[in-house]
Structures are given as C-alpha cells and as structure tokens.
Amino acid sequence: xxxxxxxxxxxxxxxxxxxxxxxxxxxxxxxxxxxxxxxxxxxxxxxxxxxxxxxxxxxxxxxxxxxxxxxxxxxxxxxxxxxxxxxxxxxxxxxxxxxxxxxxxxxxxxxxxxxxxxxxxxxxxxxxxxxxxxxxxxxxxxxxxxxxxxxxxxxxxxxxxxxxxxxxxxxxxxxxxxxxxxxxxxxxxxxxxxxxxxxxxxxxxxxxxxxxxxxxxxxxxxxxxxxxxxxxxxxxxxxxxxxxxxxxxxxxxxxxxxxxxxxxxxxxxxxxxxxxxxxxxxxxxxxxxxxxxxxxxxxxxxxxxxxxxxxxxxxxxxxxxxxxxxxxxxxxxxxxxxxxxxxxxxxxxxxxxxxxxxxxxxxxxxxxxxxxxxxx
Numbered sequence: 297x298x299x300x301x302x303x304x305x306x307x308x309x310x311x312x313x314x315x316x317x318x319x320x321x322x323x324x325x326x327x328x329x330x331x332x333x334x335x336x337x338x339x340x341x342x343x344x345x346x347x348x349x350x351x352x353x354x355x356x357x358x359x360x361x362x363x364x365x366x367x368x369x370x371x372x373x374x375x376x377x378x379x380x381x382x383x384x385x386x387x388x389x390x391x392x393x394x395x396x397x398x399x400x401x402x403x404x405x406x407x408x409x410x411x412x413x414x415x416x417x418x419x420x421x422x423x424x425x426x427x428x429x430x431x432x433x434x435x436x437x438x439x440x441x442x443x444x445x446x447x448x449x450x451x452x453x454x455x456x457x458x459x460x461x462x463x464x465x466x467x468x469x470x471x472x473x474x475x476x477x478x479x480x481x482x483x484x485x486x487x488x489x490x491x492x493x494x495x496x497x498x499x500x501x502x503x504x505x506x507x508x509x510x511x512x513x514x515x516x517x518x519x520x521x522x523x524x525x526x527x528x529x530x531x532x533x534x535x536x537x538x539x540x541x542x543x544x545x546x547x548x549x550x551x552x553x554x555x556x557x558x559x560x561x562x563x564x565x566x567x568x569x570x571x572x573x574x575x576x577x578x579x580x581x582x583x584x585x586x587x588x589x590x591x592x593x594x595x596x597x598x599x600x601x602x603x604x605x606x607x608x609x610x611x612x613x614x615x616x617x618x619x620x621x622x623x624x625x626x627x628x629x630x631x632x633x634x635x636x637x638x639x640x641x642x643x644x645x646x647x648x649x650x651x652x653x654x655x656x657x658x659x660x661x662x663x664x665x666x667x668x669x670x671x672x
Contacts, residue, residue: 300328300625301370303395305357305386306378308335308345311473314377314400318427319349321617322375325604328625332369334360337382357386361393372628373423376400379477380484380491384409387424391416396423398624402495402656403649405485410646410653417646423627425620426644428499430556432619434590434611435577437599437641439560439567440504442579448562451507454535455542456500458493459555463527463547466520481524487656488525490516493556494545494659495652500558501533501541503644504567508651509533509541513667514659519548531659533672574612601638619643 302322307315315335322328332352335345339355346353352369354360363369373396376386384404387397391413403426404410417424430436442448467475477483478492485491502508510533517528527548533541549555556571568578579586588594591607602619605611619641626640654672662670 297327299326300372300628301331302328303360303364303371303374304330304333304335304351305374305376305390306335306337306382307375308333308342308349309473313474317614317617318375318377318621320614322621324614324618325622325625328621330375332360332371337378357389361389361395364395365393371395373398373624375427377427381405381482384413387413388416391420391422391424394420394422396624396628398425398427398620399649400427401644401649402485402491402652403646404653407650407653407657410650414646414650423624423631424646425624425627426646426649427617427620428496428503428644428648429613429617429620430496430571430574431499431503431643432602432616432623433571433574434595434599434602434619435569435574435588436500436504437602437619438588438595439558439569439577440506440642441596441599442567443505443560443562447565447579448560448567449564451505451535451537451539451560451562453540453542453561454501454505454507454558455560456497456558457543457556458497458545459549459552460493460545460547461550461552463489463520464550466522468523479523479525484525485656486525486660487516487529488523489527489545489547490529490656490659493547494529494531494543495656496556497543497545497558498652498655499644499648500556501535501543502651503648504558505535505560507539508536509543509655509672510536511669511671512655512658512662513669514662515667516660516663526663529659531655531662533655574616575610598639598641602641 336342343353376399514531516526529545531543560567566580623640629637658672
C-alpha cells in the first residue's frame with residue numbers, strides 16, 4: 297500500500313505544541329507520512345523549521361500548492377495547525393487547489409469564514425476533517441454509536457465539560473506563546489475559553505448525541521485582571537429534540553489539567569465518559585451498570601477497525617488524533633477507488649465546524665445580554 301503524503305501548515309518553531317503531535321499521529325500507522333510543509337508564517341523561519349523536521353519546506357502556501365499542481369511534490373492532503381486566525385486562508389487555498397484538508401479547531405475566526413469554507417467543501421466535494429482530537433477516542437466513538445442505535449433511548453439531557461487551570465494567572469504577560477495568542481482577540485477571535493476548549497465540550501454534547509443546540513443562555517467571565525477575552529465559559533442550551541444541554545469550560549480551575557468529559561441521560565439509560573480516563577465508557581441501565589474497556593470486545597466494526605492494541609494496553613491521546621488521520625486516509629483512498637478500505641467513521645467535518653462557530657458567537661452575544669436566550 298502506497299503511503300499517503302501529507303503537508304503540514306503551521307506547527308513549527310520551539311513554542312509550538314500541536315504540530316509535533318500531528319507529526320506523530322500522521323506516522324503512527326505507517327501508511328501516512330509528513331513529507332512537506334509551510335511550518336511558520338515567516339518564510340525564512342518556515343524553511344528552517346522544515347530542515348529541522350527533515351521534510352521539504354516551502355516559504356508560503358501558494359508556493360507549495362503551485363509545486364504540487366506542477367507535479368513537483370506529491371501530496372494527498374494538508375493539515376492546518378496554525379493559530380485560529382490563519383485557519384481559513386490556509387484551508388481555502390488548499391481546497392481551491394483540490395487538496396483535501398484536516399483542520400484544527402475552532403475551524404475559523406468568524407462564522408462568515410466558516411460558512412464560506414462549508415460552501416467550498418460542498419462545491420469541491422473534497423474530504424475535510426475537523427481535528428476534534430477527543431472524538432478519535434474509541435470510547436467516545438462507541439458512545440456515539442450507542443446513542444444512534446437507541447441503546448439509551450431518547451436523549452433528555454447532555455452535560456459536557458472541560459476544566460483546565462493553566463490560565464488561572466496572567467501567563468500571557470510572561471510571553472508564553474500558547475497563552476499569548478489564545479488571549480489575543482486578533483489571533484483567537486471573540487472567545488478564548490469558549491473557542492479553545494468550550495468547542496470540545498460543545499462537540500461532546502452534540503456530536504455524541506446527534507443533536508443540535510437551538511438556543512443558548514450563557515455567562516462568560518474574565519477572572520484574570522487585564523485579560524480581554526473570557527477564561528470561564530458557562531452555557532445552558534436547548535437541544536433540537538427539546539432536551540437540555542449544560543456545556544461548561546474553564547481555564548481558571550487550579551489543579552485541573554484536561555478534565556474533559558460528558559454524561560448523556562436518556563429514557564432507557566445514561567452514558568458517562570472522562571477524557572483523562574479514556575479507556576472506559578460507563579453505561580448505566582438503572583438496575584446495573586456496565587463498564588466497557590478498550591479491546592475487551594463487543595464493539596461494532598465501525599469502532600473496532602480503529603483499535604490498535606489488545607485488551608489491557610493503553611490507547612490514548614496520540615492514538616485518538618491518529619484515528620482522525622485514519623478517517624481522512626480512508627476517505628481519500630475510497631475516493632481514489634482503492635479496494636478493501638474500511639468504512640470511515642463519521643468524525644466531525646465542516647458542518648460541525650460551522651455549528652461550533654455559531655454556538656460560540658451565540659454564547660458571546662447571550663452573555664453580553666446578561667444571559668438572555670439567543671438563537672444559535
């Protein structure tokens with residue numbers, strides 16, 4: 297099987313975190329490899345970073361796309377892992393050239409950009425995957441399957457959360473790169489906490505249940521003095537079936553690292569999952585509780601085909617992100633007419649990206665109106 301050739305956009309430099317995470321996730325299965333990229337915004341720095349990674353570097357996206365169109369470099373898809381403000385232009389350039397995209401979240405800086413990108417994906421028909429890493433956890437995938445199969449009945453309520461403590465102080469004032477761009481409205485958009493990790497909680501409440509959020513009542517807080525964007529994000533939402541969603545996120549919870557998870561309450565049972573204990577999914581039936589473990593069996597093929605290790609061996613963060621790359625790989629190989637390629641799981645795509653941007657915008661507007669109900 298020919299390895300897919302992947303281009304990385306962003307992710308280079310000493311202060312970057314997620315670029316190297318994607319690099320590992322791409323290569324995890326031995327069927328994909330990062331071979332080219334535009335790793336920094338500055339052309340000179342981009343070429344230097346590419347040399348450090350041992351890949352072919354380009355000074356800008358236009359030059360890379362031109363080389364690909366001319367047959368000078370082989371590429372199958374691009375990964376966009378820049379700060380939020382640069383997602384749209386990078387993804388748009390690739391899609392317009394005919395190159396599939398796996399894009400970090402939040403998808404864009406504004407709703408208008410998200411809607412424009414959705415139109416472009418629909419027009420081109422190209423594969424597009426939104427990198428909500430945790431949706432690649434097999435147990436989160438299994439939870440979505442159970443809900444879709446009616447295992448817990450009709451969803452009445454969804455609680456989802458993401459608690460962190462790393463921005464409990466003014467870390468951005470020290471020059472720390474990750475804190476600096478996330479708290480800057482020009483680079484991150486209208487919401488820091490909501491856009492950064494609130495979108496993870498949102499996708500848990502909506503992607504797992506298959507429901508949309510129709511309207512919200514929100515309160516966003518800025519607890520650290522001098523900060524321009526929220527560091528605490530709290531939303532109550534009405535689901536498309538009339539149920540309730542409680543979606544919260546915070547970055548000022550001292551001692552918390554990546555406490556992301558959800559509880560889904562249905563008419564026949566409930567589901568519970570915690571990202572920091574990602575190996576298990578708890579199903580409550582009322583008379584007895586069931587704990588599912590990765591590798592223990594009993595999963596549908598749509599989930600089982602994404603597992604890599606036997607029961608009792610840990611699969612976690614890098615593997616979850618790799619599963620999103622596996623979905624992208626399957627979409628591309630099936631599109632190319634390759635035989636024997638398993639069905640790709642329905643991981644988040646451009647429509648979920650639009651929904652996330654609309655949700656954050658509605659939450660910001662609601663909070664400004666002291667929690668008034670606001671349509672998404």
